[in-house]
Amino acid sequence: xxxxxxxxxxxxxxxAARAAADGGARVTLLDxxxxxxxxxxxxxxxxxxxxxxxxxxxxxxxxxxxxxxLAAHPAVTVVPSAQVWSLERLEYGxxxxxxxxxxxxxxxxxxxxxxxxxxxxxxxxxxxxxxxxWQLPGVYSAGAAQALAKGERVAVGRRVVVAGxxxxxxxxxxxxxxxxxxxxxxxxxxxLGALGRGxxxxxxxxxxxxxxxxxxxxxVRDLVRHRVPWRPGEAVIAxxxxxxxxxxxxxxxxxxxxxxxxxxxxxxxxxxxxSHGFTPRLELAIAAGCALSASxxxxxxxxxxxxxxxxxxxxxxxxxxxxxxxxxxxxVAGTAAAGGDTGAGPALVAGRARTRARGFAARIEAAHGIRxxxxxxxxxxxxxxxxxxTTYGRIREVAELTGSRETRSVKLTSRAGLGPCQARMCGxxxxxxxxxxxxxxxxxxxxxxDRRPLVVPVRLGDLAALPxxxxxxxxxxxxxx
Amino acid sequence: xxADVVIVGAGIVGAACARxxxxxxxxxxxxxxxxxxxxTSAHGEGNLLVSDKGPGPELELAKVSLHGWARLADELADxxxxxxxxxxHEAKGGLVVVTSADGLDGLRGFAETQRAAxxxxxxxxxxxxxxxxxxxxxxxVGAVYYPQDAQVQPVAAAEALLAxxxxxxxxxxxxxxxxxxxxxxxxxxxxxxxxQGEVPAGDVVVAAGPWSAxxxxxxxxxxxxxxxxxxxxxxxxMEQRIRHKVYDGDxxxxxxxxxxxxxxxxxxxxxxxxxxLIGSSRxxxxxxxxxxxxxxxxxxxxxxxxxPFLARTNVMRSYLGFxxxxxxxxxxxxxxxxxxxLWFATGHEGAGVGLAPATGDLLxxxxxxxxxxxDPSAYAVxxxxxRNHRPADVSDVQGTGVTRASDTSxxxxxxxxT
Ligand SMILES: Cc1cc2nc3c(=O)[nH]c(=O)nc-3n(C[C@H](O)[C@H](O)[C@H](O)COP(=O)(O)OP(=O)(O)OC[C@H]3O[C@@H](n4cnc5c(N)ncnc54)[C@H](O)[C@@H]3O)c2cc1C
Ligand SMILES: Cc1cc2nc3c(=O)[nH]c(=O)nc-3n(C[C@H](O)[C@H](O)[C@H](O)COP(=O)(O)OP(=O)(O)OC[C@H]3O[C@@H](n4cnc5c(N)ncnc54)[C@H](O)[C@@H]3O)c2cc1C
Numbered sequence: 025x026x027x028x029x030x031x032x033x034x035x036x037x038x039x040a041a042r043a044a045a046d047g048g049a050r051v052t053l054l055d056x057x058x059x060x061x062x063x064x065x066x067x068x069x070x071x072x073x074x075x076x077x078x079x080x081x082x083x084x085x086x087x088x089x090x091x092x093x094l095a096a097h098p099a100v101t102v103v104p105s106a107q108v109w110s111l112e113r114l115e116y117g118x119x120x121x122x123x124x125x126x127x128x129x130x131x132x133x134x135x136x137x138x139x140x141x142x143x144x145x146x147x148x149x150x151x152x153x154x155x156x157x158w159q160l161p162g163v164y165s166a167g168a169a170q171a172l173a174k175g176e177r178v179a180v181g182r183r184v185v186v187a188g189x190x191x192x193x194x195x196x197x198x199x200x201x202x203x204x205x206x207x208x209x210x211x212x213x214x215x216l217g218a219l220g221r222g223x224x225x226x227x228x229x230x231x232x233x234x235x236x237x238x239x240x241x242x243x244v245r246d247l248v249r250h251r252v253p254w255r256p257g258e259a260v261i262a263x264x265x266x267x268x269x270x271x272x273x274x275x276x277x278x279x280x281x282x283x284x285x286x287x288x289x290x291x292x293x294x295x296x297x298x299s300h301g302f303t304p305r306l307e308l309a310i311a312a313g314c315a316l317s318a319s320x321x322x323x324x325x326x327x328x329x330x331x332x333x334x335x336x337x338x339x340x341x342x343x344x345x346x347x348x349x350x351x352x353x354x355x356v357a358g359t360a361a362a363g364g365d366t367g368a369g370p371a372l373v374a375g376r377a378r379t380r381a382r383g384f385a386a387r388i389e390a391a392h393g394i395r396x397x398x399x400x401x402x403x404x405x406x407x408x409x410x411x412x413x414t415t416y417g418r419i420r421e422v423a424e425l426t427g428s429r430e431t432r433s434v435k436l437t438s439r440a441g442l443g444p445c446q447a448r449m450c451g452x453x454x455x456x457x458x459x460x461x462x463x464x465x466x467x468x469x470x471x472x473x474d475r476r477p478l479v480v481p482v483r484l485g486d487l488a489a490l491p492x493x494x495x496x497x498x499x500x501x502x503x504x505x
Numbered sequence: 506x507x508a509d510v511v512i513v514g515a516g517i518v519g520a521a522c523a524r525x526x527x528x529x530x531x532x533x534x535x536x537x538x539x540x541x542x543x544x545t546s547a548h549g550e551g552n553l554l555v556s557d558k559g560p561g562p563e564l565e566l567a568k569v570s571l572h573g574w575a576r577l578a579d580e581l582a583d584x585x586x587x588x589x590x591x592x593x594h595e596a597k598g599g600l601v602v603v604t605s606a607d608g609l610d611g612l613r614g615f616a617e618t619q620r621a622a623x624x625x626x627x628x629x630x631x632x633x634x635x636x637x638x639x640x641x642x643x644x645x646v647g648a649v650y651y652p653q654d655a656q657v658q659p660v661a662a663a664e665a666l667l668a669x670x671x672x673x674x675x676x677x678x679x680x681x682x683x684x685x686x687x688x689x690x691x692x693x694x695x696x697x698x699x700x701q702g703e704v705p706a707g708d709v710v711v712a713a714g715p716w717s718a719x720x721x722x723x724x725x726x727x728x729x730x731x732x733x734x735x736x737x738x739x740x741x742x743m744e745q746r747i748r749h750k751v752y753d754g755d756x757x758x759x760x761x762x763x764x765x766x767x768x769x770x771x772x773x774x775x776x777x778x779x780x781x782l783i784g785s786s787r788x789x790x791x792x793x794x795x796x797x798x799x800x801x802x803x804x805x806x807x808x809x810x811x812x813p814f815l816a817r818t819n820v821m822r823s824y825l826g827f828x829x830x831x832x833x834x835x836x837x838x839x840x841x842x843x844x845x846x847l848w849f850a851t852g853h854e855g856a857g858v859g860l861a862p863a864t865g866d867l868l869x870x871x872x873x874x875x876x877x878x879x880d881p882s883a884y885a886v887x888x889x890x891x892r893n894h895r896p897a898d899v900s901d902v903q904g905t906g907v908t909r910a911s912d913t914s915x916x917x918x919x920x921x922x923t
Contacts, residue, residue, distance in 0.1 A: 111796070113795045311795075425590070425668065439778060444741050484738075484805045485805075485815075487820060
């Protein structure tokens, strides 16, 4: 029986696992989180059921159906708390190295999988641009704030400002409102011009993606009911406070996201939630050898197949299209990975839904994509890398002194991006600050900031305890160390 | 205006050559197809070791180079000022430990030969070793302490050498890949063709690290450099508990006969950033960049065997690079015996950072006919130990006396799997 492994149990992975199982494959679904659902359906632990779950979780019933179908399916194994920490590309496919157990626990169980087909659905995390004061306690990424709101029912503050770019600021504000926080405003960096181009130039598509429009309209109604102002063409350009956020500076932005001088105003607030877009989790796809697009998403064909035989991809690692797109792509990928026909039956329907949802993704980018003017928000003493506390001024100084604008060199001479988060937070920012294209050194030496052979930190003891697998050495007479 | 010298490769070796030549008065242009200090020199470590070298030409070069780095640390700091990223030169010393009586015998004998060659190698008891490194494993039965072992941060060091070379008039051009030779009527090399146009030069130095075979071939000659892959593990930052460069010498007893080179196995050390580096493996797999978990596991086992507390620390990163490996384990520094105008400074394998200063000085001395600090013949490109590595497909091109390789699949590229 064909063995399909799906990594990631968000909308894309859940849909893929189900479609693959329906297609007759044996399926293993892995997620590092202790529950299913991914970013979209991050929910309370089972022991604390919430009455109004459906209010916080749009399409909660879809999730329930998927989860129950997978639980009931005899050919499906769901492994929560399963961290895929590396992927080895073999001559005949991919090997996944997995550790199962509490992330900080000692002696996690090692699992090694060599599937016949692999579906990557690892999602994205939200991206935050730096601004003066962004490292103060009280500044949250929108994703983190939403996870706290949805998962823990905790509001990040009493007076909260939401800022950044993209339609997903709306559900974040909505989740905050439902935890009782007062949301002072939602500040969208994209101006009306860009928003008009992104959202209104093809109104028929918006109508086609009616589900999405309806969902967003619901969030907008929430804002209106709570009298939360939504302000396009504005950004939080600084946070202030003594050891904790006490106020923020909000300014108007021009088309390029540069602040309009004289429009700054201070607002008292005890928390800020910011998200300026998304960074796909590409580590496994890169390790597998999958081709990436210029905008650095995994390239897939109509059947969600990547450039690597035996590897499919779905969800946010292929483009930012929201949960509907992820669900549709997952269904197509799962069907294809199981060896099924994506040109017929449910996969065909899903494929059409995906095409509509992709229009939505393109509009998000057109309307809300990051523009270079944000660099003007920075001061010389603004930390760009929070782990190593490397400032904007130091990065510029080092680049000027060494004459190098290449990220690898500047990382190693300024220390930006070398800390525990391994440039997950600042890597792309650093590249944009340094400007200029990445030189292509080919293969291993391509200084892609997204390349992390170790997907997450692993205890040295866990590494040392891995089983010896002698068949692995392509060159047996060589000593491995 | 044509350059006197074109250097192909802006890694640590090319940078050291550029500085030495420019300060000796040559007009230097450094070309790199990528960015400076971003290839092998940014994918290794910065150990400046004498502890791992037995008597012989490599050790002689290493000893000179060790002084070279100490001097450079001061000169570069003076020249480039306090705001320039520090090259982090530190003579922290190395400690080679063993866990068996056999291992101890082997290490003792090796250290004896090193002492005879002028290396400071102090045998220390297990107890004293634990005084130097309190967290050593209980199984350690003895050690040799090498106070001369030092380190630099290779990327900062390469950038500093290049900045210094620029101040002496050198030009560094990145994004310029060398694709072929410029040849004079007499067959002499008169420059290079690059993706950014022709660059005429009096002499051309190949310092292209593990890609040197390919560059030599493109220019019409050959050099038997091959990639030898190494992986490094980096832990998350922590309070420093490891004070020296520590590695186990048991491997030496197991596989080496006396007098041969001690293979470096899992050098463990703290960095200024608070991380612990564990490096590095040695594999010949061409330019294959795929992760191999079994190699990481083996490195982890060796590290935990020396420092058991490390089992609880998190590894946040692994990276890999390709050492420029020579079949006789010695770098090639000097003129090409067949193609006039072509020079080499390459093949330093796992010691290119350590050997860079002496390499630059030796190359400049040979080219400009100054007095060299070491005997150049041991590193000469036409030495006997390299002759039989001449690829069969290199043939004399009629009339010019220039050798050319016709088969582009040999050497480094022939082994690449990616
Ligand atoms: C703040 C915020 C608000 C949003 N609001 C909306 C909204 O209102 N409407 C909407 O349609 N969309 C919204 N989205 C987008 C929506 O969450 C995504 O479109 C959707 O979750 C993408 O699904 P996915 O399956 O691709 O990825 P995810 O849901 O992100 O799932 C990926 C899963 O993969 C797992 N994983 C990743 N790497 C590994 C690994 N190496 N080993 C094991 N497991 C791994 C992760 O733990 C995660 O559970 C929002 C997103 C954010 C951040
Ligand atoms: C894991 C590992 C650990 C190591 N540890 C140590 C250590 O502790 N101490 C030590 O001394 N050494 C160590 N080394 C070895 C050391 O890194 C190398 O010997 C050294 O970096 C080689 O420098 P290089 O300048 O010759 O090569 P590189 O740094 O690779 O520079 C060569 C340059 O040539 C360029 N190039 C290639 N082809 C062309 C072309 N056609 N046209 C133009 N440019 C071209 C490349 O882009 C590159 O920038 C280690 C190596 C590895 C892999």
